[in-house]
Amino acid sequence: MESSSLRRVIERLLSPADIKINGDRPWDLQVHNEKLYARVLAHASLGLGESYMDGWWDCDRLDECVCRILRAELDGKIHPRWDLFHLWRAKLFNLQKPSRAYEIGRHHYDIGNDLYQCMLDQRMIYSCGYWPHAATLDAAQEAKLDLVCQKLDLQPGMRVLDIGCGWGGAARFAAERYGVEVVGITVSHEQAQYARKLCRDLPVEIRLQDYRKAEGMFDRIFSLGMIEHVGHKNYSTFMHVVRGHLREDGLLLLHTIGNNRSVTSTDPWIARYIFPNSMIPSAKQLASAFEGVFVLEDWQNFGYDYDNTLMQWYMNFDENWPALKWKYDDRFYRMWTFYLLSCAGVFRARKNQVWQLVLSPTGVKGGWCRGRNQTQLEHGLYSPAKEETRCVPGVFEDVCRIS
Known part of the structure; x- marks a missing residue:
């Protein structure tokens, strides 16, 4: 098929999203190579991302372009044949088995602490911030960490396990602000080395360790953005492993990206270039995994x-x-740009979520109601005397009803 015909096919596909080829709006595509149309039709999201990395097209507001594509549900309009192999591979094989546990560390988290220091907040927290009352990234990440610690009802002297501790920012925060002892585990050599230096003056131990090799008993356990690397074949294993290290009166806080649908693989471009062997869990998959365990x-x-x-x-x-380009080339810049902005578009379209689950081994005596009310109280938005009902556990949305 000629390029002009392929272009018309792409134009018809983009029409419901109000995106034009070489249009004058910020979210319109500016095409530099006419081969783009055949590449996208043949390889869908992988072709779109790789062609952007190759400089075949640009967009002033890539984040908004992706958001519009997803809101119009165009992501399901192209089905490349090779994608069947990708799907069946994830179904048939355990891509997150113990022998593969450290691949994500080498591929993504070990590529350079300088990159993450330039990109993240001052504590280097690599998960979603909490913005209801924050004006800066630093404030949003501090609010998120405080929310986590309050939900867990951390008390001085408690022993806490941080699964997927990153560069140690959350472990240091909990030890400093709440007087707890923390063990943090990560599969990234660079993260472990950095975290040990960051936390050397506090009761924090950092281990280079897969979650399946964790040791000891803990009063509290939290995991911020790590279960996305666990995989659907291992969710139940994760829950049982964590339960085995949590005291009977303990609490688990699980912070994760959530998928609106149950899937067994991730986006092909993300899997190849950003997070190999990753997978975003659905509510159904998580609930099935902790059923009978928590x-x-x-x-x-x-x-x-x-x-x-x-x-x-x-x-x-x-x-x-x-300050970074001496180490990373222009293709990396375009890859990282596509990663960050396309993901922003995904969340703007509400195709993915961010969930925090609080789980207990046998149920909290007297009921659980912490964290969100405390945050509201600090900002003068909540008065216990005006509460209509107890803070009922909310599924999918923050459903504390305050008069």
């Missing part, structure tokens, strides 16, 4: 906050690119 105390959604977080990360990355 009692659900609370389920909060603030997925809308990830749009802002990702845009802040992108602005930091773009602003600091002159």
Whole structure:
């Protein structure tokens, strides 16, 4: 098929999203190579992302372009044949088995602490911030960490496990602000080395360790943005492993990106270039995994906050690119730009969510109601005397009803 005919096919596909080829709006595509149309039709999201990396097209507001594509549900209009292999591979094989546990560390988290220092907040927290009362990225990440600690009702002297501790920012925050002892585990050598230096003056131990090799008993356990690397074949294993290290009166807080649908693989471009062997869980998959293992105390959604977080990360990355480009080439810049801005579009379209689950082994005596009310009280938005009902565990949205 000729290029002009292929272009008309793409134009018809983009029409419901109000996106034009070489249009004058910020979200319109500016095409530099006519081969783009055949590449996208043959390889869908992988072709779209790779062609952007190759400089075949540009868009002033890539985040808004992706948001419009997803809101119009165009992502399901192209089905490349090779995608069947990708799907069946994820179904047939355990891509997150123990022998593969450290691949994500080498591929993504070990590529350079300088990159993440330039992109993230001052504590280097690589998960969604909490923005209801925050004006800066630093404030949003501090609010998120405080929310986590309050939900867990951390008390001085408690022993806490941080699964997927990153660069140690959350472990240091909990030890400093709440007087707890923390063990943090990560599969990234660079993260472990950095975190040990960051936390060397506090009761924090950092281990280079897969979650399946964790040791010891803990009063509280939290995991911020790590279960996205666990995989659908291992969700039940994860829950049982965590339960085995949590005291009977303990609490688990699980912070994760959530998928609106149950899937067994991730986006092909993300899997190849950003997060190999990753997978975003659905509510159904998580609930099935903790059924009979934990009692659900609370389920909060603030997925809308990830749009802002990702845009802040992108602005930091773009602003600091002159200090990074000696180490990373222009193709990396375009790859990372596509990663951050396309993901912002995904959350803006509400195709993915951010969930915080609070789970207990047998149920909290007297009921659980912490974290969100405390945050509201600090900002003068909540009065216990005006509460109509107890803070009922919310599924999918923050459903505390305050008069």
